Amino acid sequence: MQIKRFEFNLFGENTYIVYDEATLEAAVVDPGMSDADEVSLLTEYIKAHSLSLKYILLTHAHIDHTFGVEALQAAYPGLPVLGHKNDIPLAMTRGQQAQMFHLPINAGPIKFDRLVEDKNVLMLGKDEIIVITTPGHSPGGVCYYVPSAGSVLTGDTLFAGSVGRVDLPGGNGSILLKSVREKLMTLPLDTVVYPGHGSATTISREEHTNPFLR
Numbered sequence: 001m002q003i004k005r006f007e008f009n010l011f012g013e014n015t016y017i018v019y020d021e022a023t024l025e026a027a028v029v030d031p032g033m034s035d036a037d038e039v040s041l042l043t044e045y046i047k048a049h050s051l052s053l054k055y056i057l058l059t060h061a062h063i064d065h066t067f068g069v070e071a072l073q074a075a076y077p078g079l080p081v082l083g084h085k086n087d088i089p090l091a092m093t094r095g096q097q098a099q100m101f102h103l104p105i106n107a108g109p110i111k112f113d114r115l116v117e118d119k120n121v122l123m124l125g126k127d128e129i130i131v132i133t134t135p136g137h138s139p140g141g142v143c144y145y146v147p148s149a150g151s152v153l154t155g156d157t158l159f160a161g162s163v164g165r166v167d168l169p170g171g172n173g174s175i176l177l178k179s180v181r182e183k184l185m186t187l188p189l190d191t192v193v194y195p196g197h198g199s200a201t202t203i204s205r206e207e208h209t210n211p212f213l214r
């Protein structure tokens with residue numbers, strides 16, 4: 001499996017395309033495109049690599065990770081959005097989130113077409129994406145583990161040298177640390193971590209250096 005990173009919107013959010021080189025089946029994780037140029041960057045990459053999109057995967061439903069959902073569904077009609085049921089309230093209140101961050105946009109609710117649960121397996125070709133529920137930053141936060149790429153996409157749960165903020169509605173610090181320790185730090189040590197903001201890291205590096213995990 002291949003993982004391609006884009007950095008979009010004023011929050012510097014990482015949008016990823018995960019794809020299987022054999023079948024070219026692909027998923028977009030956290031589409032954060034906030035204008036036409038960012039949408040083009042993503043769709044041009046998809047076209048240039050002849051990728052066939054199967055899913056929009058949300059690590060959580062904060063506005064910076066969902067800015068581009070409508071544009072992507074407009075470009076690829078019928079493309080399903082997958083997320084965890086505990087983040088439906090956030091998905092329904094993107095307008096309020098936009099207001100909270102003083103964003104001059106009209107963000108409507110988005111619908112989850114399919115709900116994911118812990119240990120669900122999503123296929124791209126013959127390769128697996130495994131859902132890991134990691135609440136704390138948001139109630140329905142999940143990570144997507146890609147064993148064949150030795151990688152995990154962690155959204156705003158785990159960053160290089162940090163963890164997600166827990167002061168937003170539904171956030172909980174002790175639940176977040178429990179998720180990170182029990183669900184992420186138990187992955188193979190050489191697993192590459194692709195977070196929702198900032199650069200990639202590894203489970204081993206975070207285990208040794210992340211000050212929030214002391």
Ligand SMILES: [Zn+2]
Pocket residue numbers: 060062137156
């Ligand atoms: Zn977030």
Ligand SMILES: [Zn+2]
Pocket residue numbers: 011013062064065156196197
């Ligand atoms: Zn974020």
